[in-house]
Amino acid sequence: MSEIVDGTHAGADQIMPQADEDEDGPSIRSLPLDAWHRGRGARMVEFAGYHMPIQYDGILPEHLWTREHAGLFDVSHMGQLRLTGEGVETALESLLPADITGHPIGKARYSLLLSEDGGILDDLMLTRAPDGSIYMVVNGATKWDDIAHLREHLPDDITINHLEDQALVAVQGPTAVAAVARLVPGVDGLTFMDAGAFDWAGTPLWISRSGYTGEDGVEISLPADAAAAFVDALSADPEVRPIGLGARDSLRLEAGLPLYGHDLDPETTPIAADLGFALSKRRREERGFPGADRILAEREAGPALKRVGLAVEGRQPVREGATVIDESGAATGHVTSGGHSPSLGRAIAMAYVPLSQAVPGSTVRLSQRGKIHEAAVVALPFVPHRYHRKGDQK
Amino acid sequence: MSRYFTREHEWIEVTGNGATVGITDYAQHQLGDIVFAEVPAVGRTLAKGDEAAVVESVKAASDVYSPVSGTVTEGNEALSDDPSLVNSAAEGDGWFFRIDLTNPSELDGLMDEDAYKSFVAAL
Numbered sequence: 323m324s325e326i327v328d329g330t331h332a333g334a335d336q337i338m339p340q341a342d343e344d345e346d347g348p349s350i351r352s353l354p355l356d357a358w359h360r361g362r363g364a365r366m367v368e369f370a371g372y373h374m375p376i377q378y379d380g381i382l383p384e385h386l387w388t389r390e391h392a393g394l395f396d397v398s399h400m401g402q403l404r405l406t407g408e409g410v411e412t413a414l415e416s417l418l419p420a421d422i423t424g425h426p427i428g429k430a431r432y433s434l435l436l437s438e439d440g441g442i443l444d445d446l447m448l449t450r451a452p453d454g455s456i457y458m459v460v461n462g463a464t465k466w467d468d469i470a471h472l473r474e475h476l477p478d479d480i481t482i483n484h485l486e487d488q489a490l491v492a493v494q495g496p497t498a499v500a501a502v503a504r505l506v507p508g509v510d511g512l513t514f515m516d517a518g519a520f521d522w523a524g525t526p527l528w529i530s531r532s533g534y535t536g537e538d539g540v541e542i543s544l545p546a547d548a549a550a551a552f553v554d555a556l557s558a559d560p561e562v563r564p565i566g567l568g569a570r571d572s573l574r575l576e577a578g579l580p581l582y583g584h585d586l587d588p589e590t591t592p593i594a595a596d597l598g599f600a601l602s603k604r605r606r607e608e609r610g611f612p613g614a615d616r617i618l619a620e621r622e623a624g625p626a627l628k629r630v631g632l633a634v635e636g637r638q639p640v641r642e643g644a645t646v647i648d649e650s651g652a653a654t655g656h657v658t659s660g661g662h663s664p665s666l667g668r669a670i671a672m673a674y675v676p677l678s679q680a681v682p683g684s685t686v687r688l689s690q691r692g693k694i695h696e697a698a699v700v701a702l703p704f705v706p707h708r709y710h711r712k713g714d715q716k
Numbered sequence: 717m718s719r720y721f722t723r724e725h726e727w728i729e730v731t732g733n734g735a736t737v738g739i740t741d742y743a744q745h746q747l748g749d750i751v752f753a754e755v756p757a758v759g760r761t762l763a764k765g766d767e768a769a770v771v772e773s774v775k776a777a778s779d780v781y782s783p784v785s786g787t788v789t790e791g792n793e794a795l796s797d798d799p800s801l802v803n804s805a806a807e808g809d810g811w812f813f814r815i816d817l818t819n820p821s822e823l824d825g826l827m828d829e830d831a832y833k834s835f836v837a838a839l
Contacts, residue, residue, distance in 0.1 A: 323725045323739050323771070325778045381774040382749040568748075568775060637799070638752045639772050662751040662774050691777075 353398040354489045354546035358553060362564055370462035372399045374567055381568035385664040388535055388573055389705075392498040393565035394557055398489040401465025402543055403458040405472075407480035410456055414448075417475055419592065419611040421602035425450055430515045430530045434592055434600050435460075435468060440613020440620075441588040442595065444468050445580065449517045449530060457517075457528065459490065459541070461582045489549035494539035494573075496708065497561045499531070502540055505555055509540060514709040522552060534570065536577025536707045575670065576663050578631055578702030584642055585629060585658040585672055591617055594625040594674065596702075627655055628680040631704055632697040634660070634669035634688070640697070644690035646675050657688060665705050671697065720783065720823055721832035727807055728783045730823060738811040739771065739780055739802065742836050747773040750802040755791030755813050762786060762815065764822050769812045771802060784822045786815040 350368050359366065364375035375396065377384060387393060405414060411422040420433040427450045435443040444467075446460045460468045465484075472482055493502050503510040506520050509529055517530035528543040544552055556562050571581070580586050586595055591613070598621060605611050609618060634640045639661045646655030660671030675686055681699060688695040719729045725743035729736045744750065752772040762768050762782040769780035769791075791813045795801060802810040817823075827835060 323743050323778050323780045325776050376775075377748065380749055385774075572774060637796075638754070638770075639777070641777065662772075664774070 353396065354549045355396045355398065355491075355553060358550050359396065359564070364564070364566060367567070369567060370399045372462065374399060375564070377566035377568045378564050381566070381572060382664050384563070384565045384569035385572050387563050388495045388537065388565055388569060389665055390496065392493055392495040392501045392539075392559075392562045393535070393569070393573075394553060394562050395492040395494065395565050395570055396489070396553070397462075397492055397541075397570075398546070398549070399462035400490055401458075401460040401462065401468060402485040402488050402490060403460065403465075403469070403472075404451075404483040404485055405456040405458065405476075405480060406454070406483070407477075409477075410454075410480050411450070413476050413480050414456060415605070415611070417472065417612060418446075419601045419605045419614075419617075420448065421604045422448070422450065422456070424602075424604060427452055428516060428518055430517050430532050432600055434597065435471065436592070436612040436617075437588055438612050440591045440616040442582075442586045442590050442592065443471060443588060445582050445586055445597075447530075447532065451517075452519075457543075463583055485543070487546050488543050489546045490541065490543050491549065491553060491556075492533050492535075492539060492541045493556065493562065494533045494535040494537045494565075495561075496538060498537065498539040499710065501556065501559045501561045502529075502542070504559065505552075512540070512710075513712045513714075514538075522548075522555075525552065527552075531710060534577075534579055535573040536579070536703055536705055536709075537573075538708050538710045569664075571659075572661060572664055575659050575661060575672065576665055576703065576705040577707060578672070578704060580629065580672070581659060590629075590674075591620055591625065593617055593620040594627055594629065596629045624677045626677065627674040628677055629658070629672060630675055630680050631700045631702040632657075632660075632671040632673050632686065632688075633700045633704075634671055635696040635698075637662075637669060638693075638695070639669045640671050640688050640690050640695050644671075644673075644688050644695075646673055647687050647689045647694075649687075651689070653689075655686075657690075663704060670704050672702075673697075675699065719829060720826035721829065721835075722781070722783045722826055723835065724781050726780060726783050728823075728826070730817070730820075733820070734789065734814060734816050735784065735786075736811045736814050737768070737780075737783060739806055740832070740836075741806045744803050744806040744810070747771065747776065747778065747802075749774045750799045753792075753795040753799040753802060753812070755793075755795060756788045758788055758790060760788045762788065764819075771799075771812075780812055782815065783826060784815065784817050785819050786817045788813050788815055790814040 359375040512531040533539040644657040768782040
Protein backbone atom coordinates (compact mmCIF):
# COMPACT_ATOMS: atom_id res chain seq x y z
CA MET A 323 0.00 0.00 0.00
CA SER A 324 1.27 3.46 -0.67
CA GLU A 325 -0.12 6.92 -0.57
CA ILE A 326 -0.85 8.33 -4.02
CA VAL A 327 -2.65 11.48 -3.03
CA ASP A 328 -2.51 13.42 0.18
CA GLY A 329 -5.96 14.87 0.39
CA THR A 330 -5.41 16.95 3.48
CA HIS A 331 -4.36 20.40 2.56
CA ALA A 332 -2.21 20.20 5.64
CA GLY A 333 0.13 17.69 4.12
CA ALA A 334 0.02 19.21 0.67
CA ASP A 335 0.83 22.67 1.83
CA GLN A 336 4.43 22.09 2.68
CA ILE A 337 6.27 25.23 1.82
CA MET A 338 9.35 24.33 3.80
CA PRO A 339 11.51 21.22 3.98
CA GLN A 340 10.37 18.40 6.26
CA ALA A 341 13.56 17.92 8.21
CA ASP A 342 13.99 19.91 11.40
CA GLU A 343 17.62 18.95 11.57
CA ASP A 344 18.56 20.29 8.17
CA GLU A 345 20.94 23.01 9.20
CA ASP A 346 21.05 24.55 5.76
CA GLY A 347 17.31 24.90 5.34
CA PRO A 348 14.74 26.82 7.33
CA SER A 349 13.59 24.83 10.30
CA ILE A 350 10.00 24.09 11.20
CA ARG A 351 8.86 26.33 14.00
CA SER A 352 6.77 25.48 17.04
CA LEU A 353 3.71 27.47 18.08
CA PRO A 354 2.75 28.49 21.64
CA LEU A 355 0.39 25.54 22.12
CA ASP A 356 2.75 22.90 20.69
CA ALA A 357 3.24 21.03 23.98
CA TRP A 358 -0.45 21.34 24.77
CA HIS A 359 -1.38 19.58 21.49
CA ARG A 360 1.16 16.83 22.01
CA GLY A 361 -0.11 16.33 25.56
CA ARG A 362 -3.57 15.82 24.09
CA GLY A 363 -2.33 13.07 21.80
CA ALA A 364 -2.37 15.12 18.61
CA ARG A 365 -0.73 13.78 15.48
CA MET A 366 1.51 16.64 14.39
CA VAL A 367 2.34 17.57 10.79
CA GLU A 368 4.22 20.38 9.14
CA PHE A 369 1.95 23.13 7.85
CA ALA A 370 2.89 26.63 6.69
CA GLY A 371 6.29 26.20 8.28
CA TYR A 372 4.97 25.14 11.70
CA HIS A 373 4.29 21.96 13.58
CA MET A 374 0.50 21.76 13.68
CA PRO A 375 -2.02 19.20 14.96
CA ILE A 376 -3.68 17.39 12.05
CA GLN A 377 -5.95 15.33 14.29
CA TYR A 378 -6.54 14.05 17.83
CA ASP A 379 -9.25 11.34 17.86
CA GLY A 380 -9.72 11.33 14.10
CA ILE A 381 -10.93 13.72 11.44
CA LEU A 382 -14.42 12.22 11.17
CA PRO A 383 -15.40 12.36 14.87
CA GLU A 384 -13.78 15.78 15.26
CA HIS A 385 -15.69 17.14 12.29
CA LEU A 386 -19.03 15.84 13.55
CA TRP A 387 -18.31 17.05 17.09
CA THR A 388 -17.84 20.60 15.78
CA ARG A 389 -21.16 20.47 13.90
CA GLU A 390 -22.98 19.36 17.05
CA HIS A 391 -21.02 20.84 19.97
CA ALA A 392 -17.95 23.09 20.17
CA GLY A 393 -14.57 22.55 18.53
CA LEU A 394 -11.41 24.30 19.67
CA PHE A 395 -8.92 25.14 16.90
CA ASP A 396 -5.42 26.50 17.30
CA VAL A 397 -4.78 28.80 14.36
CA SER A 398 -1.79 30.60 15.79
CA HIS A 399 0.11 29.99 12.53
CA MET A 400 -1.99 32.67 10.88
CA GLY A 401 -0.56 36.15 10.57
CA GLN A 402 -1.98 38.72 12.94
CA LEU A 403 -1.13 42.26 11.89
CA ARG A 404 -1.92 45.66 13.34
CA LEU A 405 -1.75 48.64 11.00
CA THR A 406 -1.60 52.11 12.49
CA GLY A 407 -1.05 55.63 11.25
CA GLU A 408 -2.88 58.67 10.02
CA GLY A 409 -5.09 57.72 7.08
CA VAL A 410 -4.45 53.98 7.41
CA GLU A 411 -7.96 53.20 6.11
CA THR A 412 -7.44 55.10 2.85
CA ALA A 413 -3.91 53.78 2.46
CA LEU A 414 -5.05 50.17 2.80
CA GLU A 415 -7.88 50.75 0.32
CA SER A 416 -5.21 51.11 -2.38
CA LEU A 417 -4.40 47.40 -1.98
CA LEU A 418 -7.80 45.76 -1.59
CA PRO A 419 -11.41 46.30 -2.75
CA ALA A 420 -13.15 46.85 0.61
CA ASP A 421 -14.76 50.10 1.71
CA ILE A 422 -12.74 50.61 4.89
CA THR A 423 -13.40 54.30 5.54
CA GLY A 424 -17.13 53.58 5.53
CA HIS A 425 -16.79 50.39 7.56
CA PRO A 426 -18.08 50.41 11.15
CA ILE A 427 -15.64 50.36 14.07
CA GLY A 428 -15.68 47.02 15.91
CA LYS A 429 -16.85 45.02 12.90
CA ALA A 430 -14.82 42.43 11.00
CA ARG A 431 -15.02 41.96 7.26
CA TYR A 432 -13.60 39.61 4.66
CA SER A 433 -11.33 41.04 2.01
CA LEU A 434 -8.74 40.19 -0.62
CA LEU A 435 -5.24 41.44 -1.16
CA LEU A 436 -5.10 42.02 -4.93
CA SER A 437 -2.22 42.26 -7.37
CA GLU A 438 -2.03 44.95 -10.06
CA ASP A 439 -3.66 42.60 -12.58
CA GLY A 440 -6.50 41.69 -10.22
CA GLY A 441 -5.16 38.32 -9.08
CA ILE A 442 -5.73 37.28 -5.47
CA LEU A 443 -2.54 37.49 -3.37
CA ASP A 444 -4.33 36.46 -0.19
CA ASP A 445 -7.71 36.45 1.50
CA LEU A 446 -8.02 37.96 4.94
CA MET A 447 -10.19 39.35 7.70
CA LEU A 448 -9.85 42.95 8.72
CA THR A 449 -11.39 44.84 11.64
CA ARG A 450 -11.38 48.54 12.46
CA ALA A 451 -10.43 48.67 16.12
CA PRO A 452 -11.71 51.37 18.50
CA ASP A 453 -8.18 52.77 18.87
CA GLY A 454 -8.10 53.70 15.18
CA SER A 455 -5.86 50.83 14.12
CA ILE A 456 -6.73 48.07 11.68
CA TYR A 457 -6.38 44.49 12.90
CA MET A 458 -5.83 41.96 10.12
CA VAL A 459 -5.65 38.17 10.08
CA VAL A 460 -3.94 36.72 7.01
CA ASN A 461 -3.05 33.16 5.98
CA GLY A 462 -0.07 31.48 7.64
CA ALA A 463 1.54 30.32 4.41
CA THR A 464 1.36 33.78 2.84
CA LYS A 465 1.95 36.06 5.81
CA TRP A 466 5.59 36.87 5.05
CA ASP A 467 4.77 37.76 1.44
CA ASP A 468 1.78 39.79 2.63
CA ILE A 469 3.90 41.79 5.07
CA ALA A 470 6.46 42.48 2.34
CA HIS A 471 3.68 43.53 -0.06
CA LEU A 472 2.08 45.84 2.50
CA ARG A 473 5.43 47.35 3.46
CA GLU A 474 6.33 47.95 -0.17
CA HIS A 475 3.05 49.63 -1.10
CA LEU A 476 1.91 51.45 2.03
CA PRO A 477 3.35 54.88 2.89
CA ASP A 478 6.19 54.92 5.39
CA ASP A 479 4.12 56.62 8.07
CA ILE A 480 1.83 53.59 8.24
CA THR A 481 3.22 51.18 10.84
CA ILE A 482 2.78 47.43 10.38
CA ASN A 483 3.06 45.43 13.57
CA HIS A 484 3.29 41.67 13.16
CA LEU A 485 1.74 40.41 16.40
CA GLU A 486 4.02 37.39 16.76
CA ASP A 487 3.48 37.26 20.51
CA GLN A 488 -0.24 36.70 20.06
CA ALA A 489 -1.82 33.26 19.80
CA LEU A 490 -5.08 32.77 17.89
CA VAL A 491 -7.69 30.18 18.77
CA ALA A 492 -11.13 29.58 17.27
CA VAL A 493 -14.07 28.00 19.06
CA GLN A 494 -16.71 26.84 16.61
CA GLY A 495 -20.02 25.03 16.78
CA PRO A 496 -23.58 25.47 18.02
CA THR A 497 -22.53 25.46 21.70
CA ALA A 498 -19.25 27.35 21.18
CA VAL A 499 -20.36 30.84 22.15
CA ALA A 500 -22.17 29.62 25.27
CA ALA A 501 -19.03 27.73 26.31
CA VAL A 502 -16.80 30.76 25.81
CA ALA A 503 -19.32 33.02 27.57
CA ARG A 504 -19.11 30.81 30.68
CA LEU A 505 -15.46 31.92 30.90
CA VAL A 506 -15.78 35.34 29.35
CA PRO A 507 -19.11 36.94 30.23
CA GLY A 508 -20.55 39.20 27.55
CA VAL A 509 -19.16 37.37 24.54
CA ASP A 510 -22.66 36.14 23.72
CA GLY A 511 -23.65 39.77 23.17
CA LEU A 512 -21.63 39.87 19.93
CA THR A 513 -23.42 39.14 16.67
CA PHE A 514 -21.82 37.73 13.52
CA MET A 515 -18.71 39.72 12.55
CA ASP A 516 -18.77 41.88 15.70
CA ALA A 517 -15.40 42.18 17.41
CA GLY A 518 -14.26 43.66 20.68
CA ALA A 519 -11.92 43.60 23.66
CA PHE A 520 -12.63 41.27 26.59
CA ASP A 521 -10.80 40.10 29.67
CA TRP A 522 -10.22 36.67 31.14
CA ALA A 523 -8.69 36.70 34.65
CA GLY A 524 -6.56 39.69 33.76
CA THR A 525 -5.62 38.41 30.31
CA PRO A 526 -6.69 40.73 27.49
CA LEU A 527 -8.65 38.98 24.73
CA TRP A 528 -9.63 40.32 21.32
CA ILE A 529 -12.68 38.34 20.21
CA SER A 530 -14.65 38.37 16.99
CA ARG A 531 -17.77 36.35 16.29
CA SER A 532 -16.53 34.73 13.13
CA GLY A 533 -14.84 31.57 11.90
CA TYR A 534 -14.06 29.18 9.10
CA THR A 535 -16.45 26.28 9.65
CA GLY A 536 -19.87 27.70 8.73
CA GLU A 537 -20.91 27.35 12.36
CA ASP A 538 -21.52 30.04 14.93
CA GLY A 539 -18.42 30.71 16.98
CA VAL A 540 -15.62 33.06 17.86
CA GLU A 541 -11.98 33.70 17.08
CA ILE A 542 -9.87 34.80 20.05
CA SER A 543 -6.53 36.58 19.91
CA LEU A 544 -4.59 36.50 23.17
CA PRO A 545 -1.03 36.74 24.49
CA ALA A 546 0.92 33.60 23.62
CA ASP A 547 2.09 33.10 27.22
CA ALA A 548 -1.52 32.91 28.43
CA ALA A 549 -2.74 30.62 25.64
CA ALA A 550 -2.18 27.26 27.33
CA ALA A 551 -4.00 28.30 30.52
CA PHE A 552 -6.89 29.68 28.49
CA VAL A 553 -7.36 26.58 26.32
CA ASP A 554 -7.04 24.42 29.44
CA ALA A 555 -9.91 26.34 31.00
CA LEU A 556 -11.94 26.19 27.77
CA SER A 557 -11.45 22.49 27.20
CA ALA A 558 -12.38 21.69 30.81
CA ASP A 559 -15.90 22.37 29.53
CA PRO A 560 -17.35 19.01 28.38
CA GLU A 561 -18.81 20.70 25.29
CA VAL A 562 -15.36 21.73 24.03
CA ARG A 563 -12.92 19.37 22.30
CA PRO A 564 -9.72 20.17 20.43
CA ILE A 565 -10.01 19.81 16.65
CA GLY A 566 -7.14 19.39 14.20
CA LEU A 567 -6.39 20.84 10.79
CA GLY A 568 -7.89 17.83 9.02
CA ALA A 569 -11.42 18.54 10.27
CA ARG A 570 -10.85 22.26 9.81
CA ASP A 571 -10.38 21.54 6.11
CA SER A 572 -13.45 19.31 5.75
CA LEU A 573 -15.60 21.77 7.74
CA ARG A 574 -14.63 24.76 5.61
CA LEU A 575 -15.16 22.72 2.43
CA GLU A 576 -18.73 21.86 3.49
CA ALA A 577 -19.24 25.55 4.31
CA GLY A 578 -18.16 26.43 0.74
CA LEU A 579 -15.31 28.60 2.01
CA PRO A 580 -12.26 28.81 -0.25
CA LEU A 581 -8.77 27.93 0.98
CA TYR A 582 -5.96 30.16 -0.19
CA GLY A 583 -3.28 28.35 -2.20
CA HIS A 584 -5.84 25.83 -3.38
CA ASP A 585 -9.15 27.46 -4.35
CA LEU A 586 -7.58 30.92 -4.63
CA ASP A 587 -4.22 31.98 -6.01
CA PRO A 588 -2.60 34.87 -7.93
CA GLU A 589 -4.05 33.53 -11.20
CA THR A 590 -7.59 33.78 -9.80
CA THR A 591 -9.71 36.92 -9.75
CA PRO A 592 -12.47 37.72 -7.22
CA ILE A 593 -15.11 37.26 -9.92
CA ALA A 594 -13.81 33.87 -11.06
CA ALA A 595 -13.65 32.84 -7.41
CA ASP A 596 -17.29 33.95 -6.95
CA LEU A 597 -16.23 36.39 -4.24
CA GLY A 598 -17.88 39.43 -5.82
CA PHE A 599 -19.34 40.33 -2.42
CA ALA A 600 -15.82 41.38 -1.39
CA LEU A 601 -16.01 44.30 -3.86
CA SER A 602 -17.64 47.12 -1.94
CA LYS A 603 -20.15 49.28 -3.84
CA ARG A 604 -18.24 52.55 -3.38
CA ARG A 605 -15.00 50.89 -4.43
CA ARG A 606 -16.62 49.46 -7.58
CA GLU A 607 -17.97 52.89 -8.49
CA GLU A 608 -14.63 54.59 -7.87
CA ARG A 609 -12.67 51.81 -9.63
CA GLY A 610 -9.65 52.58 -7.47
CA PHE A 611 -8.49 49.15 -6.37
CA PRO A 612 -5.76 46.98 -7.95
CA GLY A 613 -6.91 45.26 -11.11
CA ALA A 614 -10.22 47.18 -11.12
CA ASP A 615 -10.42 47.42 -14.91
CA ARG A 616 -10.04 43.71 -15.43
CA ILE A 617 -12.16 42.71 -12.45
CA LEU A 618 -15.05 45.06 -13.27
CA ALA A 619 -14.99 44.02 -16.94
CA GLU A 620 -15.21 40.42 -15.80
CA ARG A 621 -18.03 41.34 -13.47
CA GLU A 622 -19.99 42.60 -16.49
CA ALA A 623 -19.10 39.96 -19.06
CA GLY A 624 -18.59 36.98 -16.75
CA PRO A 625 -15.34 35.13 -16.10
CA ALA A 626 -14.12 32.33 -18.38
CA LEU A 627 -14.10 29.91 -15.43
CA LYS A 628 -16.03 30.17 -12.20
CA ARG A 629 -15.71 28.47 -8.82
CA VAL A 630 -18.67 26.21 -8.04
CA GLY A 631 -19.66 23.45 -5.66
CA LEU A 632 -19.91 19.88 -6.96
CA ALA A 633 -21.86 16.95 -5.60
CA VAL A 634 -19.84 14.00 -6.88
CA GLU A 635 -21.60 10.75 -7.80
CA GLY A 636 -20.61 7.69 -5.83
CA ARG A 637 -18.51 7.43 -2.72
CA GLN A 638 -15.04 7.95 -4.06
CA PRO A 639 -13.54 11.32 -3.15
CA VAL A 640 -12.48 13.48 -6.09
CA ARG A 641 -9.73 15.72 -4.82
CA GLU A 642 -7.65 18.73 -5.73
CA GLY A 643 -5.82 18.13 -9.00
CA ALA A 644 -8.62 16.27 -10.78
CA THR A 645 -9.61 17.84 -14.10
CA VAL A 646 -12.98 18.93 -15.42
CA ILE A 647 -13.35 17.51 -18.94
CA ASP A 648 -15.69 17.98 -21.88
CA GLU A 649 -17.36 15.33 -24.07
CA SER A 650 -14.14 14.72 -26.00
CA GLY A 651 -12.13 14.33 -22.82
CA ALA A 652 -10.31 17.65 -23.15
CA ALA A 653 -9.63 19.55 -19.93
CA THR A 654 -11.90 22.57 -19.46
CA GLY A 655 -11.44 23.24 -15.73
CA HIS A 656 -10.04 21.85 -12.53
CA VAL A 657 -10.95 20.66 -9.06
CA THR A 658 -9.32 22.81 -6.38
CA SER A 659 -10.65 21.11 -3.22
CA GLY A 660 -12.51 17.91 -2.72
CA GLY A 661 -13.12 15.02 -0.44
CA HIS A 662 -15.53 13.14 1.72
CA SER A 663 -18.16 15.25 3.44
CA PRO A 664 -18.60 13.80 6.94
CA SER A 665 -21.87 15.67 7.49
CA LEU A 666 -23.44 14.61 4.19
CA GLY A 667 -21.80 11.19 3.88
CA ARG A 668 -20.86 11.78 0.25
CA ALA A 669 -18.12 13.13 -1.97
CA ILE A 670 -18.11 16.89 -2.52
CA ALA A 671 -15.72 19.24 -4.28
CA MET A 672 -15.05 22.78 -5.37
CA ALA A 673 -13.98 23.31 -8.96
CA TYR A 674 -13.44 25.97 -11.58
CA VAL A 675 -15.74 25.16 -14.50
CA PRO A 676 -16.62 26.99 -17.75
CA LEU A 677 -19.16 29.74 -17.13
CA SER A 678 -21.82 27.96 -19.22
CA GLN A 679 -21.74 25.07 -16.75
CA ALA A 680 -21.51 27.18 -13.62
CA VAL A 681 -25.19 26.97 -12.74
CA PRO A 682 -26.77 24.66 -10.17
CA GLY A 683 -28.18 21.57 -11.84
CA SER A 684 -25.71 21.34 -14.69
CA THR A 685 -23.55 18.24 -14.81
CA VAL A 686 -19.83 18.00 -15.31
CA ARG A 687 -17.40 15.15 -15.91
CA LEU A 688 -14.28 14.84 -13.84
CA SER A 689 -11.16 12.86 -14.55
CA GLN A 690 -8.97 11.59 -11.74
CA ARG A 691 -6.16 9.04 -12.14
CA GLY A 692 -7.66 7.71 -15.37
CA LYS A 693 -11.18 7.31 -14.00
CA ILE A 694 -14.21 9.39 -14.98
CA HIS A 695 -16.61 10.70 -12.33
CA GLU A 696 -19.94 12.44 -12.86
CA ALA A 697 -20.82 15.44 -10.73
CA ALA A 698 -23.64 17.95 -10.43
CA VAL A 699 -23.08 21.65 -9.87
CA VAL A 700 -24.78 22.65 -6.60
CA ALA A 701 -25.21 25.94 -4.76
CA LEU A 702 -22.68 26.68 -2.03
CA PRO A 703 -22.53 26.14 0.88
CA PHE A 704 -23.01 22.36 0.92
CA VAL A 705 -24.02 22.57 4.59
CA PRO A 706 -26.02 25.68 5.58
CA HIS A 707 -24.20 28.36 7.55
CA ARG A 708 -25.45 28.86 11.08
CA TYR A 709 -24.00 32.27 11.87
CA HIS A 710 -25.58 34.34 14.63
CA ARG A 711 -26.74 37.37 12.70
CA LYS A 712 -28.28 40.51 14.11
CA GLY A 713 -31.97 40.01 14.78
CA ASP A 714 -31.66 36.23 15.10
CA GLN A 715 -33.36 34.60 18.06
CA LYS A 716 -30.88 33.58 20.68
CA MET B 717 -2.40 -21.75 6.88
CA SER B 718 0.03 -18.93 7.38
CA ARG B 719 0.07 -15.18 7.23
CA TYR B 720 2.71 -12.98 5.61
CA PHE B 721 3.28 -9.25 5.49
CA THR B 722 4.77 -6.78 3.01
CA ARG B 723 6.82 -3.65 3.53
CA GLU B 724 3.90 -1.79 1.93
CA HIS B 725 1.65 -2.90 4.81
CA GLU B 726 -0.42 -5.55 3.08
CA TRP B 727 -1.11 -8.89 4.74
CA ILE B 728 -1.70 -12.15 2.89
CA GLU B 729 -3.15 -15.24 4.45
CA VAL B 730 -2.38 -18.37 2.45
CA THR B 731 -4.61 -21.47 2.47
CA GLY B 732 -3.42 -24.11 0.00
CA ASN B 733 -3.21 -22.49 -3.43
CA GLY B 734 -5.43 -19.57 -2.50
CA ALA B 735 -4.88 -16.49 -0.39
CA THR B 736 -6.72 -13.54 1.14
CA VAL B 737 -5.20 -10.05 0.99
CA GLY B 738 -5.83 -6.94 3.06
CA ILE B 739 -4.04 -4.00 4.65
CA THR B 740 -2.61 -4.17 8.14
CA ASP B 741 -4.02 -2.66 11.28
CA TYR B 742 -1.00 -0.35 11.36
CA ALA B 743 -1.89 0.86 7.85
CA GLN B 744 -5.54 1.54 8.62
CA HIS B 745 -4.51 3.46 11.70
CA GLN B 746 -2.13 5.60 9.65
CA LEU B 747 -4.81 6.27 7.03
CA GLY B 748 -7.53 7.23 9.48
CA ASP B 749 -11.23 7.02 8.72
CA ILE B 750 -11.71 5.01 5.52
CA VAL B 751 -14.47 6.39 3.29
CA PHE B 752 -13.98 4.41 0.09
CA ALA B 753 -12.52 1.12 -1.02
CA GLU B 754 -12.36 -0.33 -4.53
CA VAL B 755 -11.54 -4.01 -4.92
CA PRO B 756 -10.33 -5.79 -8.08
CA ALA B 757 -12.73 -7.59 -10.43
CA VAL B 758 -12.98 -11.36 -10.29
CA GLY B 759 -10.82 -12.95 -12.98
CA ARG B 760 -8.32 -10.11 -13.11
CA THR B 761 -4.75 -11.29 -13.47
CA LEU B 762 -2.28 -9.59 -11.19
CA ALA B 763 1.48 -9.64 -11.15
CA LYS B 764 3.29 -9.26 -7.84
CA GLY B 765 3.43 -5.55 -7.01
CA ASP B 766 0.54 -4.55 -9.30
CA GLU B 767 -1.93 -1.94 -8.08
CA ALA B 768 -4.81 -4.19 -7.10
CA ALA B 769 -7.15 -2.03 -5.05
CA VAL B 770 -7.71 1.55 -3.91
CA VAL B 771 -8.40 2.70 -0.38
CA GLU B 772 -9.29 6.28 0.51
CA SER B 773 -9.54 7.88 3.90
CA VAL B 774 -10.74 11.36 4.71
CA LYS B 775 -7.08 12.32 4.42
CA ALA B 776 -5.64 10.49 1.46
CA ALA B 777 -5.97 8.05 -1.43
CA SER B 778 -3.71 4.99 -1.46
CA ASP B 779 -3.06 2.04 -3.74
CA VAL B 780 -3.09 -1.48 -2.38
CA TYR B 781 -0.54 -3.69 -4.13
CA SER B 782 -0.83 -7.38 -4.75
CA PRO B 783 1.81 -9.17 -2.65
CA VAL B 784 1.83 -12.08 -5.13
CA SER B 785 1.03 -12.96 -8.74
CA GLY B 786 -2.23 -14.72 -9.51
CA THR B 787 -5.87 -14.49 -10.52
CA VAL B 788 -8.49 -12.72 -8.43
CA THR B 789 -11.23 -15.11 -7.28
CA GLU B 790 -13.25 -12.76 -5.11
CA GLY B 791 -13.41 -9.10 -4.07
CA ASN B 792 -14.83 -8.14 -0.70
CA GLU B 793 -18.18 -6.66 -1.72
CA ALA B 794 -18.92 -5.67 1.87
CA LEU B 795 -16.37 -2.88 1.57
CA SER B 796 -18.40 -0.94 -1.00
CA ASP B 797 -21.28 -0.58 1.46
CA ASP B 798 -19.17 -0.23 4.56
CA PRO B 799 -15.60 0.85 3.88
CA SER B 800 -15.12 1.48 7.61
CA LEU B 801 -14.75 -2.30 7.99
CA VAL B 802 -11.13 -1.64 7.03
CA ASN B 803 -10.80 0.46 10.19
CA SER B 804 -12.69 -1.83 12.52
CA ALA B 805 -11.32 -5.15 11.24
CA ALA B 806 -8.35 -4.52 8.93
CA GLU B 807 -6.89 -7.98 9.41
CA GLY B 808 -10.27 -9.78 9.43
CA ASP B 809 -13.61 -8.81 7.83
CA GLY B 810 -11.98 -5.79 6.22
CA TRP B 811 -10.00 -7.97 3.72
CA PHE B 812 -9.80 -6.72 0.12
CA PHE B 813 -9.58 -9.67 -2.25
CA ARG B 814 -8.87 -13.38 -2.65
CA ILE B 815 -6.38 -14.62 -5.19
CA ASP B 816 -5.18 -17.95 -6.62
CA LEU B 817 -1.40 -17.94 -6.53
CA THR B 818 0.52 -18.68 -9.71
CA ASN B 819 3.93 -18.59 -8.08
CA PRO B 820 3.87 -19.57 -4.38
CA SER B 821 7.65 -19.09 -4.16
CA GLU B 822 6.96 -15.34 -4.15
CA LEU B 823 5.89 -15.76 -0.54
CA ASP B 824 9.50 -16.44 0.41
CA GLY B 825 10.40 -12.78 0.20
CA LEU B 826 7.64 -11.66 2.58
CA MET B 827 7.80 -11.10 6.34
CA ASP B 828 6.19 -13.22 9.01
CA GLU B 829 4.24 -11.55 11.80
CA ASP B 830 7.21 -11.09 14.12
CA ALA B 831 9.35 -9.61 11.36
CA TYR B 832 6.56 -7.23 10.39
CA LYS B 833 6.13 -6.13 14.00
CA SER B 834 9.82 -5.31 14.21
CA PHE B 835 9.63 -3.53 10.84
CA VAL B 836 6.75 -1.33 12.03
CA ALA B 837 8.38 -0.67 15.38
CA ALA B 838 11.39 0.76 13.54
CA LEU B 839 9.28 3.17 11.42
